[in-house]
Amino acid sequence: MSIKDLSPDDAVLWQWEFASLNYTILYTWIVMALMVLVSWLATRRLTSRPQMSRWQNFLEIVIGTINNQIRDVSQQKPERYLPFIGTLFLFIVTSNLLAVVPGFHAPTASLSTTAALAILVLVAVPVYGIAHQGFIGYLRLYVHPTPLMLPFNVIGELSRTLALAVRLFGNMMSGAKIGAILLAIAPLFFPIVMHALGLLTGLIQAYIFAILALVYIGSATQAHDTRSRLRAEHNTARAEAD
Template sequence: MNISPDEPLWQWEFLILNKTILFTWLVMGLLTCGSWFITRRLSYSARLTRGQNLLEVLVSGLRSQIQDVSQQDPGPFLPFVGTLFLFIALSNILSIVPGYVAPTSSISTTAALATCVFVAVPIYGIARQGLVAYLKQYLQPSFLMLPFNIIGELSRTLALAVRLYGNIMSGSVIGAILLGFVPLFVPILMQAFGLLTGIIQAYIFSVLAMVYIASATQVSHALNESPQQTDEHTIQDT
């Protein structure tokens, strides 16, 4: 039994096609076509299509979650965090289709997603606060903490990749094992549980990504406040 979809399906010299690449492009294609189909005729009237209604509920929910986590305007973060959630959720939901293997069950996919978060955190931090202000947080509370702060950034990226990979891969393996012993009702229940777990994992991954981004922006903002500004805020709150 293969626990990874990275085994090559087709290879020509240095070009390799495996299930991870194939189904990743399938998910991206479905998201692209679905978004185009739903948004091509947006309506501002009281009567909305089912697709637009679902899209507005999804976008409103994502904006609300981002605002709750970051305490900032969710607009700049919605495209990145929303794309992460939709890609991971759809990748996991499609696992009910026979022959389909979720790209998130491959460590290469989860590592790529975690790397995107790793790159996005300083981009958002620098864009919001500036390069110098962002880099100052790595020297807090002392310059001696610089290597530990860098290690912390790398370790949480690794944790993001391994957490998502482990949960999705283990669910697929357990379902395959149960299918061999009890080939009727238990696998169906495990499949339903796997769908729920897949959506939860997409939510957790997206929330953690937003937490890291919010930390990069809010911490830097706190460092930029002078003691006089802090005292003024305290007096106003009092």
């Protein structure tokens, strides 16, 4: 892979027909293997006592923080959203942080990866919405407040998916490329600063991606909750009036 290659997709290791094994898929597997390995090692000997291993403590803090964020943002029980949102955040943040390792190509710097994650969010929103309030109830959101809004709602759904994909790809790809360019121009000091900045950017981008996904999913489920709550309050007021 050279600096001219904009995406790690272009670095193909193996090709058969339309199927190809490129850096994106390879490093995704590495990230996956690393995450699963750490999870397995840390959760092998879990204890419910206050004395626990550092890894368990670290993972409990991470999972607890994600859980709290989901609860705060969605105002709902976090258990349903934790696997999807948590995996999104952990995969993106692991990929982004590993970008500082020399020779590692972050899969999130590939538009194919970010597009895949955005498509997953695109699909997850109606899946959670339908699971939460039914098919009709979910579709009604698109004609809310009037049927005239239907095309705008559909366009909004697609555009935010595109924005998700391009935002993450742009940030990660630019960070990687800038680092490589600076390494060629000023190889001694400046790339370290840019890598440190890249770590911060990667963390923030992972947070933004996960939070936005959560907000989209939450908006598809919370409308139903709000209507239910309003209906319940209305019924209570009528009962009291009677």
